[in-house]
Amino acid sequence: MKVLAAMSGGVDSAVAAARAVDAGHDVTGVHLALSAAPSTLRHGARGCCTLEDANDARRAADVLGIPFYVWDLAERFRADVIDDFVAEYAAGRTPNPCLRCNEKIKFAAVLDRALALGFDAVVTGHHARLSGGTLMRSVDAAKDQSYVLAVLTRSQLAGAIFPLGDSTKTQVRAEAAERGLAVADKPDSHDICFIADGDTRGFLSRRLGEQAGPIVDVTSGEVVGEHAGSFAFTVGQRRGLRLQRPAPGGEPRYVLSIQPKSNTVVVGPGEMLDAGEVVADRPLWTTGEPPGEAFECLVQLRAHGMVTPARVEVLSDRVVAHLHGSQRGVAAGQALVMYDGDVVLGSATISAAHRVAAGT
Amino acid sequence: MPYLDHAATTPMRPEAIEAVTAAMAELGNPSSLHGSGRHARRRVEESREQLAATLGARPSEVVFTGGGTESDNLALKGMFWARRDADPRRRRVIVSAVEHHAVLDAAGWLAAHEGAEITWLEVDDTGLVARAALRDALTDDVALVSVMWANNEVGTVEPVRELAEIAHEYGIPFHTDAVQAVGAVPVDFAASGADALTMTGHKLGGPPGAGALLLRRDATPVPLLHGGGQERDVRSGTVNVPGTVGLAAAAAAAVRDRVDESARLATLRSRLIDGVRAVAPDVIVNGHPDDHLPGIAHLSFPGCEGDSLLMLLDARGIECSTGSACSAGVAQPSHVLIAMGAGADCARSSLRFSLGHTSTEADVDAVVDEIGPVVERARRAGVGTVA
Numbered sequence: 001m002k003v004l005a006a007m008s009g010g011v012d013s014a015v016a017a018a019r020a021v022d023a024g025h026d027v028t029g030v031h032l033a034l035s036a037a038p039s040t041l042r043h044g045a046r047g048c049c050t051l052e053d054a055n056d057a058r059r060a061a062d063v064l065g066i067p068f069y070v071w072d073l074a075e076r077f078r079a080d081v082i083d084d085f086v087a088e089y090a091a092g093r094t095p096n097p098c099l100r101c102n103e104k105i106k107f108a109a110v111l112d113r114a115l116a117l118g119f120d121a122v123v124t125g126h127h128a129r130l131s132g133g134t135l136m137r138s139v140d141a142a143k144d145q146s147y148v149l150a151v152l153t154r155s156q157l158a159g160a161i162f163p164l165g166d167s168t169k170t171q172v173r174a175e176a177a178e179r180g181l182a183v184a185d186k187p188d189s190h191d192i193c194f195i196a197d198g199d200t201r202g203f204l205s206r207r208l209g210e211q212a213g214p215i216v217d218v219t220s221g222e223v224v225g226e227h228a229g230s231f232a233f234t235v236g237q238r239r240g241l242r243l244q245r246p247a248p249g250g251e252p253r254y255v256l257s258i259q260p261k262s263n264t265v266v267v268g269p270g271e272m273l274d275a276g277e278v279v280a281d282r283p284l285w286t287t288g289e290p291p292g293e294a295f296e297c298l299v300q301l302r303a304h305g306m307v308t309p310a311r312v313e314v315l316s317d318r319v320v321a322h323l324h325g326s327q328r329g330v331a332a333g334q335a336l337v338m339y340d341g342d343v344v345l346g347s348a349t350i351s352a353a354h355r356v357a358a359g360t
Numbered sequence: 361m362p363y364l365d366h367a368a369t370t371p372m373r374p375e376a377i378e379a380v381t382a383a384m385a386e387l388g389n390p391s392s393l394h395g396s397g398r399h400a401r402r403r404v405e406e407s408r409e410q411l412a413a414t415l416g417a418r419p420s421e422v423v424f425t426g427g428g429t430e431s432d433n434l435a436l437k438g439m440f441w442a443r444r445d446a447d448p449r450r451r452r453v454i455v456s457a458v459e460h461h462a463v464l465d466a467a468g469w470l471a472a473h474e475g476a477e478i479t480w481l482e483v484d485d486t487g488l489v490a491r492a493a494l495r496d497a498l499t500d501d502v503a504l505v506s507v508m509w510a511n512n513e514v515g516t517v518e519p520v521r522e523l524a525e526i527a528h529e530y531g532i533p534f535h536t537d538a539v540q541a542v543g544a545v546p547v548d549f550a551a552s553g554a555d556a557l558t559m560t561g562h563k564l565g566g567p568p569g570a571g572a573l574l575l576r577r578d579a580t581p582v583p584l585l586h587g588g589g590q591e592r593d594v595r596s597g598t599v600n601v602p603g604t605v606g607l608a609a610a611a612a613a614a615v616r617d618r619v620d621e622s623a624r625l626a627t628l629r630s631r632l633i634d635g636v637r638a639v640a641p642d643v644i645v646n647g648h649p650d651d652h653l654p655g656i657a658h659l660s661f662p663g664c665e666g667d668s669l670l671m672l673l674d675a676r677g678i679e680c681s682t683g684s685a686c687s688a689g690v691a692q693p694s695h696v697l698i699a700m701g702a703g704a705d706c707a708r709s710s711l712r713f714s715l716g717h718t719s720t721e722a723d724v725d726a727v728v729d730e731i732g733p734v735v736e737r738a739r740r741a742g743v744g745t746v747a
Contacts, residue, residue: 069671116741117668
């Protein structure tokens with residue numbers, strides 16, 4: 001096949017491209033320039049977006065002997081990922097930009113362009129397995145990225161190749177070293193690539209402006225503090241609340257909900273975060289169809305989050321997951337991903353979580 | 361492998377390879393006083409005389425540099441500093457909007473760090489600088505004027521002699537970047553009237569990393585590099601002997617062959633444009649219809665992205681350029697086309713095919729054979745990155 005390997009400059013995508021070459025594909029490497037004004041050198045563990053990362057990707061392509069280009073997707077990334085990220089926080093939700101990038105950039109803008117240019121598929125270094133259109137967790141549970149890929153449609157998955165799903169990260173690094181790829185011991189990137197200093201709250205207040213508002217205790221109804229913008233909070237957050245009054249019993253308080261219209265952050269005891277029922281909108285099914293009107297499965301409610309058994313009820317435009325047990329800190333805007341063992345059944349966007357008795 | 365990117369770099373000429381190879385085997389620092397030094401110095405001075413004769417300059421007007429970018433920086437910054445030192449009011453730099461980045465960014469740096477004011481000379485839709493625009497821009501605070509001899513993207517040849525004359529009416533020094541012009545159109549330094557002229561070796565079959573700034577004897581730019589005082593005390597650093605002999609040999613060969621060669625390239629260029637137009641009738645030929653370099657065909661393909669076209673041609677073994685500046689390989693919309701009045705989409709939809717001394721009919725025919733399906737496919741992939 002003629003395939004396009006998306007190469008971030010990291011070790012995973014370099015090895016993925018190498019494996020595609022070994023598999024006999026006609027491979028072309030592409031680095032996605034996602035920042036309109038990239039820094040020259042990488043700093044910290046964030047990013048894939050500096051000129052140094054582009055050069056790392058180019059060097060890996062040189063070693064593999066494949067053509068290499070840079071595609072400028074900065075404008076599209078800004079519109080579909082960064083602006084969406086800001087808008088979601090402004091609306092009191094907690095978005096996952098990696099998931100949005102897969103959905104809108106890697107397996108939409110890039111895949112569409114690749115197909116139009118005569119490629120058959122896009123190869124990425126995601127840790128997930130894909131066989132016969134079925135998306136599954138990576139064998140490396142700690143590095144598994146199926147959660148951020150579960151939003152892909154069947155046709156998007158049909159154009160994707162994930163060569164790393166059967167390997168652990170340790171194996172990938174060892175293989176990179178054996179292949180003479182200089183990125184073999186490059187640190188993993190994490191956090192949000194477009195927030196270079198890791199200060200999400202600072203980034204959001206620069207974008208949205210400071211908007212002072214009250215922090216209200218759910219039990220007493222009293223104002224217990226002030227904040228500079230409700231967008232800076234996420235459900236389940238405990239640190240950085242700077243509450244002026246302790247709770248009567250002295251127990252810690254957490255963010256329970258964010259009400260963007262009144263610019264209010266509601267705090268309360270941790271047990272009130274325990275959700276037994278999660279509502280999620282716009283479900284997407286890996287096979288095109290839900291497994292049934294109601295079915296048992298495992299659900300994951302955030303990246304790297306715990307999985308919980310649940311009974312999922314399928315309604316017309318949403319699903320309701322009745323958790324067997326409860327999960328703390330379920331945030332609207334995150335994905336609810338449904339699994340059968342390691343197999344992804346589908347995903348939906350969390351809109352609400354209710355504190356009901358477990359098992360209902 | 362059809363190589364149609366001679367404006368980026370062109371194969372070294374046999375004369376240059378021979379001269380460089382011979383010089384590399386020889387010992388000597390041209391600044392040394394002993395026999396080996398004298399020998400090396402002789403090589404450098406012979407090269408200086410050869411290059412001067414080739415370009416209508418005096419040997420004392422040849423300052424060897426590391427290439428075009430260095431020559432442009434030395435001319436812009438060095439002349440700006442010298443003029444400002446002589447008269448602090450003179451801090452305006454006049455440059456055309458279609459200059460190479462070596463001039464644009466040097467001017468931009470002067471504005472950002474040295475208090476320079478920039479006046480951009482606009483161009484018409486063929487890329488030509490209007491003489492009247494220069495006249496209007498010549499206020500009494502001007503330090504220098506820089507307008508390229510021939511544009512590296514679209515190939516338009518500027519009226520350098522007239523522009524230099526206008527600048528001189530007001531006593532303003534004039535620099536021209538002639539990197540693309542030397543060997544392609546007649547270049548005579550003395551007749552041009554320019555005070556400084558940038559040229560480089562690797563665009564005309566010489567070695568990379570060797571260039572020159574032709575500099576009138578009364579022009580005394582402040583140096584960028586301080587040290588041993590080589591090259592009129594304007595460009596310190598041990599002179600690159602193999603580079604200078606290769607540069608002079610290549611320039612001499614290119615200028616010697618220029619008349620026949622430019623006629624040959626003009627025929628090839630027409631064959632390319634006619635052939636492409638036959639399969640892609642909506643192709644737009646950019647640049648000036650008459651005053652252009654013989655070997656550059658800069659073409660826009662509406663609805664296509666230049667990046668896509670380049671990649672698809674590269675996959676078919678055909679090498680060309682989008683003609684625009686790259687940073688990490690990211691193509692920016694061409695500032696040249698934008699200055700010529702093209703929209704951002706049009707500016708992104710272009711390819712530069714540039715022919716040179718090794719180009720053949722087969723190279724051109726390969727493009728014509730492949731361009732039809734390539735344009736069709738690129739058009740399907742669309743233009744612009746925002747849906």
